[in-house]
Amino acid sequence: MTIIRSLVLFAVAAIAEIGGAWLVWQGVREHRGLIWAGAGVIALGIYGFVATLQPQAEFGRILAAYGGVFVAGSLAWGIVFDGFRPDRWDLIGAGICLLGVAVIMYAPRG
Numbered sequence: 001m002t003i004i005r006s007l008v009l010f011a012v013a014a015i016a017e018i019g020g021a022w023l024v025w026q027g028v029r030e031h032r033g034l035i036w037a038g039a040g041v042i043a044l045g046i047y048g049f050v051a052t053l054q055p056q057a058e059f060g061r062i063l064a065a066y067g068g069v070f071v072a073g074s075l076a077w078g079i080v081f082d083g084f085r086p087d088r089w090d091l092i093g094a095g096i097c098l099l100g101v102a103v104i105m106y107a108p109r110g
Contacts, residue, residue, distance in 0.1 A: 002055050003106060010101075013050040013066060014073035020044035022077060056105070065104040068097035 020043030027037030054062045072094040078084030086094075 006055055006105060009050060009053050010066060010069045011073075013047050014069050016043050016047035016050055017070065018073050018077045020047060022081065061104055065101045068101035068104075071097040 020040040023040030023043060024037045025040075026032045027034060027040060051062060051066065056062060075084070075086050075090055075094050079086065
């Protein structure tokens with residue numbers, strides 16, 4: 001159950017951080033306005049809070065593993081919201097990152 005909770009929290013954190021960054025991007029780069037950018041800042045704050053809910057207590061481990069989730073999640077976000085089409089190298093790189101997440105977070109430790 002702890003691994004499932006951890007995976008769900010990684011997914012929620014990814015949506016908050018990547019979504020927040022995308023909203024800021026839309027507000028500033030795509031000239032959609034301060035409401036979009038402000039909503040992005042709020043979402044980024046939510047990401048920071050969600051990351052603290054991980055069952056493990058090691059900040060460095062959580063954030064290092066989340067980096068791999070961020071890489072894969074960013075590609076997925078681009079596919080869904082921006083029509084981005086990753087090539088095989090993008091997909092291989094994301095897979096390597098997710099493998100790293102699994103090793104960092106879920107490898108047996110004594």
